[in-house]
Amino acid sequence: MKLATLLTSGLLAASSLFAADTVKLTRIHEKLATPFPIALILPPDGSQREFLALQRGQILILPKDDAATEAKTFLDLSTRAMEADNGKFEEGLNGLAFHPQYKDNGLFYLCYTQQKPKRLVISEMKVSADADKADPSSERVLLEIPLINWNHHGGNILFGPDGYLYIGVGDTSKRNDEQRMAQLNAVLVGKVLRIDVNKRDHHNAYGIPADNPFADGVNAQPQVYAYGIRNPWGMHFDSAGHLWLADVGQDLWEEINWITKGGNYGWSFREGSRPFPLRQDTPPAEAKLIDPIFEYNHGEGLSITGGITYTGQALPELKGQYVYGDFVIGKIWGLKTNNDGKVEANTLLYTSPQTASDNPKKKPTVLVKPTAFCADAQGELVVLDWNGGLYRLSK
Ligand SMILES: [Ca+2]
Known part of the structure; x- marks a missing residue:
């Protein structure tokens, strides 16, 4: 049954699907076309506008009226041919971040794929004289990272409390980290990068924070964090x-x-906290591999989508918990970090009409495939669904 059929039949609104769940998802902006959403972000300018980035290259400004049928288009890069013919799953616009001083300088940052040659582009752009329209002609490319495959390139970008831009880049391997990129700091893939967008002393494009671990650029790329x-x-x-x-x-x-x-x-010496069985060599003696603070195995889910710590009002018991989900089985959890350092995952809900926990390898029919967990203008949690829906988490 299609999602639309479920919605009109009332199945999704009824509690039967979520009988065992402690919270529910309510569809919002149902009349808007929001295909492949990947980020919902508020610019730090006090305007309370919600910007929705779509992986096919558009950024919309969500209307205040939940029943509205149209959204303003802030930016449309859908003609940029971001995806190869076989690459429509992970390629596209995968990152959006507003400069901390956006209110004064109107600058924001994008991370998207380009083809021929295949690469990840991190660029800066400016708003136009109209606060609801970007000016694509203002684009300034900061960094281009060569990619090998259409998958595993990450692409999330965000500013840290230190004012630097953080960029998450995958290992660009189809499987197995075949090119052994993730441990090789001479390349920018399989890394978290950190750059200073307020300077231009590196390739005349951006700065390297002086305390980056390889800031001197000797034997490693200085952007690596x-x-x-x-x-x-x-x-x-x-x-x-x-x-x-x-x-x-x-x-x-x-x-x-x-x-x-x-x-x-750890990757690809380790997958999670365990040795990665397909890699025969051992890490150098001096390597200190850091385990995840939490991991779940493929009996629980198949592909994690990271989230945010909940700071809203609607679900007081969720305060401070890290809400995340699984893209393949459509399950959503809250992760509690206790003062003693222990972490505990609580199931919040299943979005599948089947009991996904029984055998996730069966890949149950999933209603919501979470691509991101975001805070809206009220600070409440919105789940973005790969199928094109936006949902608010509530009681
Ligand atoms: Ca790891």
Whole structure:
């Protein structure tokens, strides 16, 4: 049954699908076309406007009226041919971030794929004289990263509390980190990068923060902030300054990491906290591989989508929990980090009409395939659905 059929039949609104669940998802902006949404972000300008980035290259401004049938288009790069013919799954516009001083300088940042040659582009753009329209002619490319395959390139970007731009880049391998990129700091893939967009002393395009772990550029690329990453999907700074990063696993383990400067997160010597069985060589003796703070195996789900720590009002018991989900089985959890350092995952809901937990390998019919978990203008949590829907999490 198609999602639309379920909606009109009332099945999704009825509690039967979510009988065992503690919270529910309510569809919002149902009359808008929002295909392949990947980020919902508010610019830090006090306007309370919600910008929705779509993977096919558009950025919409969501109307205040939930029943509205049209949204303003802030930017449309859909003619840029971001995807190869066989690459429509992971390629496209995968990152949007507003400059912390957006209100004064009107600058924002994009991360998207381009073809021939295949690469990840990080660029800067400016708003036009109309606050609801970007000016594509203002685009300034900061960084281009060569890619090998259509998958595993990440592409999330965000500003840290330090004012620097963080970029999550996957290992660009189809499987197995075949080119051994994630541990190689001479390349920018399989890494978290950090750059200073307010300077231009590196390639006349941006600056390297002086305390980046390889800032001197000797034997390693100076943009590298952390390494040993497979396919980061979901990066978030919480109010305490922790950088959360969900790393999509291969055959066995899905990871949630706290990223620290210079940290080695293990891939592809390890998948999660275990040795990666397809790699025969061992890490150098001096390597300090950092385990995820939480991992789940492929009995629980198949592809993690990272989220955010909940700071809204509607679900007081969720305050401070990290809400995340699984893209393939459509399950959503809250992760509680206790003072004693222990973490605990609580199932919030299944979006599948089948009991997904019984055997996720069966790939149940999933109603909501989460691509991102975002805070709306009220601070409430919105789940973006690969199928084109936007949902608010509530009681
Ligand atoms: Ca890892």
